[in-house]
Amino acid sequence: MSLSPGQLLRGLAIVVFIAAWAFLAHTGSAGEGSGDLSVLLGVAPVVTALGLLLWRSSHPALTGAGILAMLGGLAWYWPTLRENIALLFFIQHLGTNLALGTLFGRSLLGSGEALITQLARAVHQGELSERKRRYTRRATLAWTLFFLSNALISTVLWLFAPHDVWSVFANLLSAPLLAAMFIGEHIWRANVLPPEERPSIAQVARAYRMRNQQKAPATDLDTPQPPANPS
Known part of the structure; x- marks a missing residue:
């Protein structure tokens, strides 16, 4: 499927943004800039x-107080943060990977469905073959191991390697590693699933949005809510 000029420009803008972010994070971790x-x-x-x-809170006073507290805390600790920039990026990288690893991994526990299985079920409107269920569970495990491995390697490099070496891994290689993981999963999916069971990225994104909307509590439990549009 060919891409429109607008889609190409958006994709290019995203790539440039990620590259600029990685470069600035790397130079900042090295004490430059x-x-x-x-x-x-x-x-x-x-x-x-x-x-x-905070914005999603139904209590405006709580939202306002939380935002003010957050901004006040930032202002108070800003000088300390400026003296610990590398540590700040380490916490960001470690926290992000641990959070994503937990998001994927906890869905593998218990009797519930794996996260990617849930998304696949939303895409296919509830119908999944046994082959698809098996693949999506294994894919969820693969992503869990990917994020947790990133967190482990980041921690080991932070503790035992020069911070410049850690920064290359955490800031410069994060996006390429993520892209390689996506490509690897795409190749794996193409080899084990037929075309009709391989959704596009747009379908997966739409399924994720629908899943979040369905999990959000209704504003009025006494008023019947219209069903979500599956299209």
């Missing part, structure tokens, strides 16, 4: 995640 910019890059993911959680 603007300290304030490096701190901003280091705290941006956490601040964004916390901000979104």
Whole structure:
């Protein structure tokens, strides 16, 4: 399937953004460049995640107080963060991989379905072959091991290697490793599943959004809610 010029431009913009972020994170971890910019890059993911959680709160006072507390804490600790930029990026990298590893891994525990199995079921509107269930569970395990391995390697390099070496792995190689994992899973999927059981990235993204919408609590439990549009 050919891509439109708009899709190509968006893809190129994403690649440039990721490359610039990785370069700035690497130089910041090495003590080069603007300290304030490096701190901003280091705290941006956490601040964004916390901000979104607070924004979704149904209590405006709690949202406002939380945002003010977060901004106040940043202002208070900003000088300390500027003196520990490499540690800040280490915590960011470690926390991200542990969080993603936990997200995938915890779905493998108990009697529930694996995360990728849940997404596949949403894409195929509840119908999955045994072959598809087996593949999606193994793929969930593969992604769990990928993220946890990243966290382990990052920790070992941080503790026992020069920080420049750690930064190459954590900041410069993270995106290529993630891309390689996606490519590897795509090749694996193409070899074990027929075409009709291989959804596109857009279908998976739509299924993930639908899954999150279905998990969100209804605003009024007494009012019947319309079913989600599966298209």
